Amino acid sequence: MAGCKTKTICFTNNKGGSGKSTTCANLAFELASAGKKVLLIDGDMQLNLSLSFFDEERVLEMAECEENLYYAIKNKRDLSGYIVHTPYENLDLIPSSTLMSQIEYELFTMIQREYVLKKCLRSIYEKELYDYVLIDAPPTLGTWVINILCAADYVIVPVEASPWGLFGLANMFDFLNGISEMTEAKIMGVLITKVDERKNYYKQTREILAGYDNINVFETFIHVDTSVEWAQDNSVPVSVYKKSTRSAKEFQQLAREVMDYGSR
């Protein structure tokens, strides 16, 4: 937030499967490994971000109790009371709930309904507990995602290097323009994910993205790597699963790009 040392980055793309949760989890781990204090917020009812760090049993336990994002937002509570430590140093999480499916309904009757998340984060910002807050968004463009965007300084948009990877992207940029008076969030960059060198969609995707004025595309891109899925299956970041794997190095490189972005 403006005047505060914490940088809040959200991961949005209304297209599901573009790599939002994977990027959010692995970038957070690499930032934390680089010594940054990082808070993750799992904003999606699919619980994928929570599952990236905890096994299914624990994630369901967190989702079913009242100590999660859904209850905090519904009751407009200070989110600093909902922080869970991950097994990793410098890396904390606010877990989600499957009840997040009802959050649009809960927000509907609230006053200043677009800023509820931002207000719930206020004390975390005031105490300057973190260098980065990373928020994983669901693949929708409703009031909840507006809340996420209103709480964010920056947006990272992961897009899959595939024939339909860019489908709907223009809508998303229009959506961001449409709410530009409500939020100062700016696009930090588009990240090309799931690149398969046997196909030529990477080149095609980068060429099309170059046609968008004023949209930064990260130099770093992420290859398709089965280690990503194995890591997720084991609820660990890809660097913990296999440090030498290609995607682990790419997420480290992305973390450097993100840290440098702040100092430019």
Ligand SMILES: Nc1ncnc2c1ncn2[C@@H]1O[C@H](COP(=O)(O)OP(=O)(O)O)[C@@H](O)[C@H]1O
């Ligand atoms: N670099 C990668 N290599 C292989 N599989 C990947 C990679 N990135 C993401 N995936 C897989 O693609 C699927 C969608 O990724 P995910 O991060 O869940 O997307 P989103 O959050 O945008 O829906 C997941 O099953 C995930 O395991």
Ligand SMILES: [Mg+2]
């Ligand atoms: Mg996701």
